[in-house]
Amino acid sequence: MSTHEQGSPSSAGATATALEPRWQVVVLNDPVNLMSYVVLVFKKVLGFSETEARRHMLEVHEQGRSVVWSGARERAEHYAFALQQWHLTVILESDEAR
Amino acid sequence: MKRVEIRLSLEAVLPLIAVIREAADSLSDDLAAPNSLGDIEPDLREGWREDLVSAQNEAITVLLALFDETFDESGVVGFDADNAEPVLRACAAVRLRLRERFLKALNEEVLESGDLEIESLQEPARKAFMCYLFLATIQELIIQHLDTSILDG
Numbered sequence: 001m002s003t004h005e006q007g008s009p010s011s012a013g014a015t016a017t018a019l020e021p022r023w024q025v026v027v028l029n030d031p032v033n034l035m036s037y038v039v040l041v042f043k044k045v046l047g048f049s050e051t052e053a054r055r056h057m058l059e060v061h062e063q064g065r066s067v068v069w070s071g072a073r074e075r076a077e078h079y080a081f082a083l084q085q086w087h088l089t090v091i092l093e094s095d096e097a098r
Numbered sequence: 099m100k101r102v103e104i105r106l107s108l109e110a111v112l113p114l115i116a117v118i119r120e121a122a123d124s125l126s127d128d129l130a131a132p133n134s135l136g137d138i139e140p141d142l143r144e145g146w147r148e149d150l151v152s153a154q155n156e157a158i159t160v161l162l163a164l165f166d167e168t169f170d171e172s173g174v175v176g177f178d179a180d181n182a183e184p185v186l187r188a189c190a191a192v193r194l195r196l197r198e199r200f201l202k203a204l205n206e207e208v209l210e211s212g213d214l215e216i217e218s219l220q221e222p223a224r225k226a227f228m229c230y231l232f233l234a235t236i237q238e239l240i241i242q243h244l245d246t247s248i249l250d251g
Contacts, residue, residue: 030131030194031197031206031207031209031210032190032193032194032197032209033190033193033194034234034237034238034241036237036238036241037186037190037237037241040186040241040245040248040249043249044248044249077138077142080137080138081146081149081150084129084131084135084150085150085153085154085187086187086190087130087131087154087187087190087191087194088131089131091136091137092137092138093137
């Protein structure tokens with residue numbers, strides 16, 4: 001499963017990032033939101049291509065969840081908030097918790 | 099600017115508007131999907147929730163504005179780049195609320211497919227399910243005709 005992280009950190013930043021937990025933005029299935037709606041939201045909020053958006057939507061639908069982004073906490077919260085504005089059910093998970 | 103107008107049967111839709119308004123009113127200080135904030139840091143949570151409720155209310159205001167006095171006379175609603183996104187989001191919020199309040203007895207397959215004999219439901223679930231389908235139809239129309247406006251906006 002592909003995840004997306006933007007930016008190109010400096011080596012110092014990369015070291016700091018490596019010491020920090022990575023956060024995953026996880027979209028959970030709900031029976032209410034239309035498949036076409038979820039695809040549109042993934043394209044709008046996360047910048048996914050049609051193919052990528054459909055793949056994640058199907059993963060949510062068939063497996064109950066899909067990790068749509070992972071990386072630093074602040075940016076993960078930004079994406080979680082944006083997805084919640086579209087009324088998708090979203091949770092954040094850190095790799096420390098797993 | 100691309101604009102899509104649809105003429106609705108007032109006889110069919112007007113009874114549903116009251117249900118939509120009631121569900122929308124119940125969301126004035128409540129999130130349509132309230133169970134997804136547990137992972138947010140506690141000191142951020144309240145501000146986060148307030149911002150989501152505020153955005154939700156703004157979108158619902160745009161949705162309800164479609165069904166004003168002009169609609170009561172003409173039966174016409176119009177969608178364009180200005181209202182497509184908030185209407186789409188508001189429809190999702192109201193559909194989630196209708197499910198939570200009236201349609202919990204329906205299994206997920208029925209909610210996903212909409213495949214159900216309406217006559218098999220008693221009120222208020224019957225009217226709620228009709229609203230649920232009506233709002234999905236609005237969403238499908240917007241996605242079909244105005245997705246580019248939303249993605250570019």
